[in-house]
Amino acid sequence: MLFCITANYTPEAIRGLMANPDTNRVEAVTRLIEAADGKLVSFYSTAAEGPGVLVIFDVPDPQSAPAIGGIVSSTGAIRNVRLTRLMSPEEVKSVRHKAAKLKAAYAPPPQ
Secondary structure (H helix, E strand, O other), rough: OOEEEEEEOHHHHHHHHHHHOOOOOOHHHHHHHHHHHEEEEEEEEEEOOOOEEEEEOOOOOOOHHHHHHEEEEHHHOOOEEEEEEOOHHHHHHHHHHHHHHHHHHOOOOOO
């Protein structure tokens, strides 16, 4: 299952990264994802809304992604954390078929 985490570094984390510019955050993130039997797909630094990060990773179960996000968030080094499940076109097609089957079971609120 592919997931994407985006976040912004806190001012304290930015100060730490500036004081230690050779710090390798990719290694730290890779260790955490691999501990969940996952794989890092890509890691990017971002500039939107302040210095931040965008990480795409693959994990075997839906519980691992929020656990990873929670662990990283709990350090206080990042803020504005967003976790997004990424779906392939084939997965989306399957969702559309499921929605078509379930549609008749739902009644919208009256207008």
